[in-house]
Amino acid sequence: MTLLAHIDLTVIWAVIIGFAIVAYVVLDGFDLGIGILFPLIAAGNDRDTAMNSVAPVWDGNETWLVLGGGGLLAAFPLAYAIILPALYAPLMAMLLGLVLRGVAFEFRWREPRHRVWWDRAFAFGSTLAAFMQGVALGALLHGIRVVGRGFAGGPWDWVSGFSLLTGVALVAGYALLGSCWLNWKTDGPLQQQAVRYAGRCGVALLVAIGAVSLATLGLDAHYAARWLTMPGIVFTAQVPLATLVVALLFYRSLARGSEIQPFAWALAIFGLCIVGLGISIWPDVIPARVTIWQAAAPPRSQAFMLAGALVMVPVILAYTGWAYWVFRGKAGSEGYH
């Protein structure tokens, strides 16, 4: 194969993995967010309703995380082999959090006397998973020590003020998505509660985004160079400006009592964060260390998978969309009305 074909495939795969990560954040974000908000939701009908609003779809949402991990191994094995040991502790904690919250969906119905404990496991696991995902992202941006083809740092390299900040930011962001989802999918007092939380989580997320953005610029000179040098700044400056505009639209839609629009605008804020992330790291997969081309699997691996992805991703989106359509409308404590 020609070099050109190789480059194209690698870029395509970077886009596909990026898409999987976006799909994961968009979809699992709101059901993790419901877990984060769970302690604030009254036990009984309200919690049952919140749980039922995501019970039929959470499993499919989480599968995008498996595609992100599996796709990274397949398309960028070197990145997978460096990043996963480097982020060992936060990823292990994330997985254990996802175990605790994942089983809670079924276990909480099995024994009423145990429900309070599985509700706690759901809340703790969701919050832990969200926080550790944010920490992992922060640690990646902060920098990973690489020697040869392997991770060369220590077990605590992932801890920094920056990575803890990104962890908190993602918890706030997922809580925002969760409250917007509840505003859309529930009614009555729970919906009113969700609207209040959406407003507060929105403030928290915007503050966190600002803090993370400024901290990123101070983290490493090459991040600052990407964002702040002319003439690129003419384009990069549009990202924070757009974020402010979308934030205003979000609060306006919330104030007008709209049910779907706040969720859509919250997703747009996430989308802009991911655009910003792309500006910071593209075309590296490990910032300032490994580019997507250095990490790429050979063209035969990428081409074989691309054939499958081009057929299967649209099919997956179609039946996932159908499943959401089946469970459209408001959820109740007895399931969907």
Add this chain to the structure above:
Amino acid sequence: MTALMLARAQFAFTVSFHFLFPAFTIGLASYLAVLEALWLRTGSGVYANLYRYWLKIFAVVFGMGVVSGLVMSYQFGTNWSVFSDKAGPVIGPLMAYEVLTAFFLEAGFLGVMLFGINKVGRNLHFVATLAVALGTFISAFWIIAVNSWMQTPTGYEISADGRFLPGPSWLAIIFNPSFPYRLVHTVLAAYLTTAFAVGGVGAWHLLRDAHNPGARKMFSMAMWMAALVAPVQIYAGDAHGLNTLAWQPAKVMAMEGHFQSHPHGAPLVLVGLIDQTHQRIDYTLEIPKLSSLLLRHDINAPLAGLDTVPPANQPPVIVVFWAFRVMVAIGFAMAGLGLWSLVARLRGRLFASPWLHRAGVVMGPAGFVAVLAGWTVTETGRQPFTVFGLLRTVDSVSPLAAPVVGTSLAAFALVYFIVFGMGIAYLLRLMAKPPQAHETALDGSPIRAAGITPASGFGEQAA
């Protein structure tokens, strides 16, 4: 303990826990599809009630399988990063295909299967059940392709820096020499595991009420599976063993306990005391020449022993040897119970034989033990390599310090024992309830009042 040993212990621990759940869901999803098909065809309430009964169990098992499987998809990178770097270009795409063609299919239709019958109607709901069942099978296809490639690698090229790269044909990678045998053997094992679990539950309730129609039906269906599939499985296992002899002879030597070569026919060692340090087996109980007869179909055929394999390339014999015996013993016990049930059925005493039912209860968990034993045989038998003959386990492990891996292993052990221990307790409680004429729907689901309404009643449909 070295970081390597801890990493191996962690993988063995997490994969063993995980494997129990898909072994059950592969079979149970197909069983649910059969029950729903029979219900749609006959309209008989007993099938509808059994569907609901096992759906509640399926939901719990599937949830545990999903979360424990998610852990596995990250273990390759966290603990075996050098392996991932070296073999990723070959096995990564197969695992990506598993996600694209199986995991999404299962997860996407699971919600409709569990909660959606009132929303989509019976026929579309049946499609969802079929999609989930198909997804479990496709998942097995891909992950066994990966595992088989690690056992009998073909279709690869080796790069200048020692990585495995795909050759011109992916079919040569997927359909590697051990793949068809391992796939058949594993999927049959999953079906038998489910059949004996279902049969054990049926038998338990028959011992309390021999006239419960649901218990009769599930016991009868399970015993048909035992009678028909267990002999097929013994045949498939034998064929798999012959394939292993051709491609991984050291594994078979360990299974047989053959430290010495036998130029004039090898004995079948039934039991013995393994002493790998001194490369010998003592106090054996053995049948002369039978191993050569089984493996070469000739009582005098020569069979090489582990004396032809350098100790550094030998698997841990004691583990492989005993795990193999556990698996084979259970396989024959399964076939035996199947035969017994067939005799009882022909005499019209299938539901009136308490000793058969007691045996059924005892054999209820046998499939789980057998799949773990079989998995141990094939995985431990691959040691000391990750990619058999080509990449050593010691050269595959992540550059992590032992305390890090030890801590995460302890955390996994704690969380898994609590979470899956409770999950298994909930499963046993669901199974301890007798199947009823008006089986309740899944808790928290919208089908509490309507949905599958077994109007024709339970009583008329005694098996």
